[in-house]
Amino acid sequence: MSGPSIVRPMVVLSAAAFASIATMRVADPLIPQIAQELHVSFGDASVITTAFAISYGLCQLVWGALGDRFGKYRLVALMTLLSAATVALAGFANSLVALGAARLLAGATAAAIVPLALAFIGDHVPYEQRQTVLGRFLTGTILGIIAGQIAGGVLGDLLGWRGVFFLLGALFLLVGSLLVVELRSGRVPPPLLSDAIGPAALVEAYLVLLRRPWARVILATVSIEGFLFYGGFTFIGAYLHDRFDLDYAIVGVLLGCMGLGGLIYALTVRHLLQALGERGLALVGGLTSTFAFFVVALGGLVAMAPAIVLLGLGIHMLHNTLQTHATQMAPGARGLAVSTFANVLFLGQAAGVWLCGLLIDDIGFAPVFTVLGVALAILGGVFAQMLGRRPATA
Numbered sequence: 001m002s003g004p005s006i007v008r009p010m011v012v013l014s015a016a017a018f019a020s021i022a023t024m025r026v027a028d029p030l031i032p033q034i035a036q037e038l039h040v041s042f043g044d045a046s047v048i049t050t051a052f053a054i055s056y057g058l059c060q061l062v063w064g065a066l067g068d069r070f071g072k073y074r075l076v077a078l079m080t081l082l083s084a085a086t087v088a089l090a091g092f093a094n095s096l097v098a099l100g101a102a103r104l105l106a107g108a109t110a111a112a113i114v115p116l117a118l119a120f121i122g123d124h125v126p127y128e129q130r131q132t133v134l135g136r137f138l139t140g141t142i143l144g145i146i147a148g149q150i151a152g153g154v155l156g157d158l159l160g161w162r163g164v165f166f167l168l169g170a171l172f173l174l175v176g177s178l179l180v181v182e183l184r185s186g187r188v189p190p191p192l193l194s195d196a197i198g199p200a201a202l203v204e205a206y207l208v209l210l211r212r213p214w215a216r217v218i219l220a221t222v223s224i225e226g227f228l229f230y231g232g233f234t235f236i237g238a239y240l241h242d243r244f245d246l247d248y249a250i251v252g253v254l255l256g257c258m259g260l261g262g263l264i265y266a267l268t269v270r271h272l273l274q275a276l277g278e279r280g281l282a283l284v285g286g287l288t289s290t291f292a293f294f295v296v297a298l299g300g301l302v303a304m305a306p307a308i309v310l311l312g313l314g315i316h317m318l319h320n321t322l323q324t325h326a327t328q329m330a331p332g333a334r335g336l337a338v339s340t341f342a343n344v345l346f347l348g349q350a351a352g353v354w355l356c357g358l359l360i361d362d363i364g365f366a367p368v369f370t371v372l373g374v375a376l377a378i379l380g381g382v383f384a385q386m387l388g389r390r391p392a393t394a
Contacts, residue, residue, distance in 0.1 A: 006188075008182065013117040014137055014139060016080050016176075017140040019144065020144065021148060022148035022151065023083070024056070026164055028236070029248060031235070031238050032251070045096070046354075047099070048099060049230075050354050052103040052104070052106060053349045055105070059112070065335065073179070074183060076112060076117060077183055084173035085169065089105060090162075119335040119338040122328070138266050139263065142263045145258055146258075149258065151252065152164060153253060154253065155167065157252075205330075209329060212330075214325070221382075225318065229376065231349070231351075231355065232356060236308070257305050261312020261313035281318070282384040284314075285315065286377050286378075286383075288317065289311055289373070289376045289377075292307045292314060297369035356368050356372070
């Protein structure tokens, strides 16, 4: 690592990641409440997730290159401040169309935060330490998952879904101000800048990235992961409300257990990596997610909290392994590479939520959760095998 001075800037980056992920995951427990208030189906109400994910994914094509050109930390600070307005805008929506449009804007501005923070870490932390450092950084995103799920349930019950978006807007304003303070303090290391961001240069940079076989493996795998995992997880809140007649506050607390599983991963990542290696993390992560989806689909209410904890643990074991490799796909254009990684992840998520929403409206929750679980086991196993066969120069 470049020195102790980087610690405080990274802590504030983690806080920005917290806000970004909280505003993403807050949608899950709000789906049944929005569906009821706006008189639409669960599948239709999931637009608050799909709209956010689509713009979040597509805007990576812009933010990664801009971060490489003008500085990753600077761009994170700017987009965090802009997110204060775009996230709060959802609270003023009076129709599903207006709400979807507001979530599109929020996804566009929040999109810069986590990928460019990861690329910033990649620029300033050696690869040998990176998975552990990324695991620690993930504490912010994981706590964001917990806070988002609980806020969507508990605060949604107390303040309504509009109040939740207003509070998140205020959070972005606070964190964005702290990022500006760090930029002016001199503690942020000088950015590693790329000279060209014109259309031809961007096309060439993407072609260079996609010509690398291992980069294609990482991008394809994370896209499928996003489709499978979030295609199911997004609807667990609606499933809990529908099957067990739980109020929104309890649904939010149960969904927050996913973040608890991720927190367990963040606190034990060094030991897990030593015990299992990268291949073992991918394989065990896929299998753990599979088992957890089966329990959610078939178990009783008492099994829901531990099953959702296991979902969080399993998906972070698989995803952080992918994420670590993403930071090394193109060291000379790391912002572009990590943003491309986020792009395909969230486009996969948007496609998964859309298709699974249609299927759930048609055939119900349990069959969809079961099929997704089987597919995650296959994905983790295949990626673990590919890690074992990866050429040293990939």
